[in-house]
Amino acid sequence: MQLLFLAVALFLLCTLIAGMWRVLRGPTAADRMLAAQLFGTTAVAILLLLAETYDNPALRDVALVFALLAAVTAVAFVRRAWPEQVDDRSD
Amino acid sequence: MTLLAWGFDGLLLLGLLGLAWKALNSTDLFSAIALFIAFGLLMALVWVRLEAPDIALAEAAIGAGLSGALLLAALARLRGMEGNVTSNTGVEEAPNNIDARLVQWLSAILLLPVLFGLVYGVLSLPGNAVGLSAEINANLAASGVSNPVTAVLLNFRAYDTLLEVFVLLLALIAIWSMGSIQFNRSIETIGKTSLETTSSVLDTLVYLLVPVLMMVAAYLLWVGAHAPGGAFQAGSVLAAACVLLLLAGWPLHRLLTAMRLRLLAVAGPVVFVSMAAYSLIAEGALLQFPPEHAGTLILLLETVAALSIAVTLAALFSGGQGQHE
Numbered sequence: 001m002q003l004l005f006l007a008v009a010l011f012l013l014c015t016l017i018a019g020m021w022r023v024l025r026g027p028t029a030a031d032r033m034l035a036a037q038l039f040g041t042t043a044v045a046i047l048l049l050l051a052e053t054y055d056n057p058a059l060r061d062v063a064l065v066f067a068l069l070a071a072v073t074a075v076a077f078v079r080r081a082w083p084e085q086v087d088d089r090s091d
Numbered sequence: 092m093t094l095l096a097w098g099f100d101g102l103l104l105l106g107l108l109g110l111a112w113k114a115l116n117s118t119d120l121f122s123a124i125a126l127f128i129a130f131g132l133l134m135a136l137v138w139v140r141l142e143a144p145d146i147a148l149a150e151a152a153i154g155a156g157l158s159g160a161l162l163l164a165a166l167a168r169l170r171g172m173e174g175n176v177t178s179n180t181g182v183e184e185a186p187n188n189i190d191a192r193l194v195q196w197l198s199a200i201l202l203l204p205v206l207f208g209l210v211y212g213v214l215s216l217p218g219n220a221v222g223l224s225a226e227i228n229a230n231l232a233a234s235g236v237s238n239p240v241t242a243v244l245l246n247f248r249a250y251d252t253l254l255e256v257f258v259l260l261l262a263l264i265a266i267w268s269m270g271s272i273q274f275n276r277s278i279e280t281i282g283k284t285s286l287e288t289t290s291s292v293l294d295t296l297v298y299l300l301v302p303v304l305m306m307v308a309a310y311l312l313w314v315g316a317h318a319p320g321g322a323f324q325a326g327s328v329l330a331a332a333c334v335l336l337l338l339a340g341w342p343l344h345r346l347l348t349a350m351r352l353r354l355l356a357v358a359g360p361v362v363f364v365s366m367a368a369y370s371l372i373a374e375g376a377l378l379q380f381p382p383e384h385a386g387t388l389i390l391l392l393e394t395v396a397a398l399s400i401a402v403t404l405a406a407l408f409s410g411g412q413g414q415h416e
Binding site: 016050 | 156
């Protein structure tokens with residue numbers, strides 16, 4: 001079972017690395033930000049899987065903090081960075 | 092199992108290096124920030140793999156809750172300044188290529204000794220270091236807590252934490268000395284972003300999330316005695332709740348007036364110092380707690396420190412916000 005958990009975690013890490021492409025390419029700021037937010041969700045899943053694999057309940061706390069605080073960055077993006085970004089789409 | 096773990100670690104390392112390189116190399120400041128946020132996530136996973144869940148928790152709390160919001164707010168302010176001051180944003184500044192090349196090569200040459208020093212340092216590490224974990228575990232009963240990390244941070248080497256609390260206070264003083272002192276002049280002054288300062292979606296999110304964040308902060312503070320957690324993690328989660336309130340345009344400055352804010356910010360350092368002075372007089376050693384009361388004293392210290400840290404971090408965020416002169 002632990003082997004399966006670790007394998008799934010590895011697979012999720014692969015998807016996370018693949019998602020880097022979207023952060024790099026954009027084209028709009030929202031694309032980059034949403035990709036980074038999706039990374040956060042994936043990281044929560046990886047942490048929960050690792051918590052089971054290595055039988056370390058503290059990792060669930062890390063996942064909890066990540067899951068709760070992801071919203072703060074998203075709100076900061078919407079309130080601070082988004083309106084100015086609309087018209088300057090970088091390549 | 093080990094092969095999978097190796098694959099996981101290898102991929103993590105490659106991703107981390109790639110993200111770091113791209114974040115430093117990116118000319119667009121916004122994508123650099125997005126990459127840095129992703130870097131923080133992978134870094135937390137690296138700490139998990141290095142079996143340091145305490146640091147992973149701190150990285151999660153600071154990285155996800157504060158540094159992203161801080162950087163985005165700084166970028167928004169930088170953009171605002173670009174309109175007025177038409178120079179010196181650092182990115183498009185390259186008067187001619189030769190100068191830029193020269194600076195790059197020069198800094199590369201200057202960094203080489205650092206690289207050699209680091210490599211030498213790593214290579215000269217002893218093969219299998221014993222460390223102090225045996226001694227810590229032997230004395231854990233006297234520390235008042237059962238989490239070795241908390242025992243080190245708040246009992247055996249509490250003066251480290253004492254100094255760290257002062258570093259935060261110093262950072263706040265430095266930021267305040269450069270600009271305004273108000274905690275938060277209301278959100279309307281910050282930018283053109285919000286004519287209507289409230290949105291029902293955001294308010295609902297705040298209603299739901301802030302109580303949960305406060306509860307999680309209290310949980311992290313409490314759990315620090317026997318599992319990863321503690322004052323810094325709890326303080327950062329609480330600070331994230333404050334940042335959320337500030338971003339949503341809630342009048343936090345009415346609750347935390349300038350005086351209350353200052354009192355809260357210095358409460359942690361003051362309690363720490365007075366406890367150090369008391370222990371120096373009563374016990375004869377700096378920050379040495381009597382074993383029978385150590386647990387209570389550590390919890391008290393951590394609670395006050397967490398409040399101070401939360402207020403200080405939130406004020407750091409607020410201090411970085413644009414204020415129209």
